[in-house]
Amino acid sequence: MPMHRLAAVATALTLAAGATAGCSGGTQPGPGGTRPGTGAQPGNAFAVVVGAHANSPHPALVSGAGSLIDAAVAGGSRASIVVSDGQPSLKGPVSLAASGNNAEARKKSTAALSSSFAAKVIAARATAPENDLLGAISLAARATSGGTGTRTLLVIDSGLQTVAPLRFQDPGVLGADPADVAESLASAHALPDLKGVTVLLSGIGDTAAPQEPLSTAQRANLVAIWTAVLQRAGAEVTVRDEPLSGAAADGLPAVTTVTLPVAQTFATIGTSPTTTVDLGQETVAFLPDQAVYRDPAAVQQTLKPLAEKIIAGHLLVSLTGATAGNSDGLALSRQRAEAVKQTLVGLGVDPATITCSGLGSKAPGHVPDTDASGHLLPGPAAQNRKVIVEARRA
Known part of the structure; x- marks a missing residue:
């Protein structure tokens, strides 16, 4: 949190105390232990x-x-x-x-x-x-x-x-x-x-x-x-933006570690006649129900190595969007594939080498992402939101 907002909270607590002090006059300590002039x-x-x-x-x-x-x-x-x-x-x-x-x-x-x-x-x-x-x-x-x-x-x-x-x-x-x-x-x-x-x-x-x-x-x-x-x-x-660092105390009960997703490196692109990679939420995150990136600058930086591989290998690329939930989501999934295409084109890829489609919730590998009441399950939903990249040698 910016320090001025933190200061505002602390000031609010102190001012609230001061307001009470102003009403207390010269009385003796009350049931709550308040003394005149203490601001308590x-x-x-x-x-x-x-x-x-x-x-x-x-x-x-x-x-x-x-x-x-x-x-x-x-x-x-x-x-x-x-x-x-x-x-x-x-x-x-x-x-x-x-x-x-x-x-x-x-x-x-x-x-x-x-x-x-x-x-x-x-x-x-x-x-x-x-x-x-x-x-x-x-x-x-x-x-x-x-x-x-x-x-x-x-x-x-x-x-x-x-x-x-x-x-x-x-x-x-x-x-x-x-x-x-x-x-x-x-x-x-x-x-x-x-x-x-x-x-x-x-x-x-x-x-x-x-x-x-x-x-x-x-x-x-x-x-x-x-x-x-x-x-x-x-x-x-x-x-608050002030980071904590250092080790945990010794002898504490165990806490399960969280396995972090492996960063997408696109190392396999172009190494065989056809290669496929998924651009998931960890790589290309969109705003809810939109084909708009959460962080456009980060996505551009992430996709730059992919664009370089496509250009260097003279590859043809198919982009297929996939969405979460039970609805088809065909339009949104295609729009997200188109968003990735525009990013790659902006990084120098020939637009004529890229085709786009959307499969919504019918994409391969879709995992169940709603509960018995139809409520979306965040983890599985995140796995289903992706753009599938298939790269082929020309």
Whole structure:
């Protein structure tokens, strides 16, 4: 998340606290522990979801996260920590309302509360195998409910959930369309209620051995998936750009590694009379129900080696589009094949050497991608969305 947006969230927490202080006048501490002039608002709630598990860098409080804890203390929040492992557990809540009869005493109390809570976040450890981040976020949301002030979740995790209903180790899920994932979870009633909650994501896509590092495109799609899922659940979502690095802590329960798709190199093109490769979601990703690339510049860079092979080998190329779902999708699949053709032509391929067609959901290798209720399954759907390239020697 851009730092100015992170600062805005922290400022909002502090201003909410200040508004309460302005109404408190010279009264004695109330039932919630509020003292005059402290800026404490017992209604504020703050939770940190920390992925202190294997395959993810050991949690760290980079500058933005630390400022959020300071803001939570300034807001007198009740605060909790949820460890995102296979059986998410809640620690807290504890009160972050500063105490003291004068400004200096309250300043020392504030610093001590911030330091103590930050230390607890850093010291968190997984106790169960796997990673149920969605379950941890749901638990954290429940821990912040019931108040009258702000509700804020700071999520520090790799984002690679490994348990149902969102298993990134399943084929196609990492490259799935974010909107498909969000809608699938909503249809399965698997989303937490995050209305009125601000969620800040940190470390999404940052991994530690033995998990293989994600590519830039894979990390971007993972961030987009979590953003879409949490927004569909009703949250306001911001993403922090400060990466986490380093190793996981020793002795943690195992987390299943996510096998990353092999990057398409087009090494086989032109090596035999006829060669075929699939341009899947990981190579050529389109916007939902459109023949428009998610990232046109990335697609052009990816297809440049293919164009060079076609030109050097004087190859004839057939492009066949395929789509997800039960409907035929013939028009859309052909339009996507045409989009790939235009990219190749822009890279120097003779348009006369390329033919296009669309088979929709009837393409070879189509896998079932809807459940019994007709809802789209994001992983299989991602596998079915592709453009098949058949290259022949002239």
